[in-house]
Amino acid sequence: MDLNERPVIPEPVPTITEPPRAGEAHILSQQGTPLTDRAALEAPTMVSVKDLNLFYGRKQALHGINLEVGKNTVMALIGPSGCGKSTLLRCINRMNDLIDNVRIDGHVRVGQSDIYAPDVDVIGLRMRMGMVFQKSNPFPKSIYENVAYGLRVQGVKNRAVLDEAVERSLISAGLWDEVKDRLNESGLGLSGGQQQRLCIARALAVKPEVLLMDEPCSALDPLATSRIEELIFELKRDFTIVIVTHNMQQAARVSDFTAFFWMGKLIEVGLTEKLFTNPRERMTEDYISGRFG
Amino acid sequence: MGRHFDNELRDLKFSLLAMAGLVEEMVELARQSFTERSDAKADRVIALDHNVDELELSLDQACIDLLALRAPFASDLRLLASTLKIVPELERIGDHCTNIAKRVKFISAYPHILTAQQIEALGEATHSMVKRAMDAFVNGDAELAKAVIADDDLVDEIYVQVSKDMLQIMLQDPSAIERASHLIILVKNWERIADQATNIAEEVLFILEGVNVKHPYLQKRES
Ligand SMILES: Nc1ncnc2c1ncn2[C@@H]1O[C@H](COP(=O)(O)OP(=O)(O)OP(=O)(O)O)[C@@H](O)[C@H]1O
């Protein structure tokens, strides 16, 4: 008898410890392996946007947005240029107040506070939010003063407190080892990637609750980009992060949830792994696969 | 606006279909070689296996390249991931056909024994499953894929029955033992091919609907 056939490999018997409970069934991926931290799904809401409309003059830029971001999670905002990602980000720290002719209705809550309530202390509110922009924008000051800036604005004068905050923030931003011996040199003398991390350190120094990042890596090389992405991963232990990015791979790598916007509307929001493998909406599918238009 | 990537995916699909076409031919020839007692057809099956192996290698490489270079998402990603899984299924079907062809050459000198018709039924049902699984892939036909998956039980039933009958024959007529044992292995190969067609149909459902229908007992319950 010819025995050239492949041996029959006995099929492994799967061990099932217990079936998923009702509440967590939705976080299991198809084969039962959760890719997203369970904690991310159960996180209490940190930022909540409700029925938000925004007008620049007579032009409506955001239409009835409803979005919730859980504490210590990363939410990526994606969508074509002009769809309103930056506008929404600026609603979360009331930066749109600085723009003339803006009208906003709806609610934005951060933690417990309704940030558009009439009695809100806007300056205090912005202190609770760190913001990092596309183009790194260090002040023409020393590295130390760049990081200490927010605290000085808050009136902190105690040198020990400032020193501690500067060191802690630079360590968190992954920049400490590179600059600890040149803290008094100008922030403008750093490389692009270092400058961006300096700006992140500056944002972290005031211990914000929420970190808002608007295309933070778009001017960086792959190495600098991957350092920032690793950093985001670390930072979500302590912060809640909302990041705008045009890089789909980046959104997929760093975020727990992704929200897709189109012409001022929120088209789809969901678990990042779901949205990038099997989006619900055709429009999302076309956009993330580069088929738009 | 067309994407260059769409052409690459189309080429990949064509290669996969070429491979499927070859495998289907092997299945059909294997079936005929048994029915017709044809060594020539059995030899053709064995010869085709080499081409299938070559296609497997080139398709594997193409999938890896596209995953790395195009970083696909959504249905593109599901297509590539499923192709990577369908290709080895096809390759194994080719192997099983080769095994069947080898058995046929052992037994072709003897007349059919009792269960020949059932074995032919098995070959036909299995061939139809392979063909329809690939049709479901080509036409994006989820219903057809589901029908293929349902047919697997049918094939299993025939398989169990044939095995029992064969055992009976061996008990009754010890001189048939050698032939019958070749037949048992032959039949087992048909049954495996049906399993593989089922796997392909499951991948097709995954590409189309993004749902994994394997191992229902492990699946989440929709809340
Ligand atoms: N200061 C402003 N005054 C008037 N219109 C504005 C202002 N800022 C943005 N807009 C308009 O609002 C819409 C949304 O702009 P926004 O900058 O939020 O888009 P975006 O999604 O961040 O785009 P990009 O990806 O290009 O950064 C656009 O149509 C834009 O022209």
Ligand SMILES: [Mg+2]
């Ligand atoms: Mg923008």
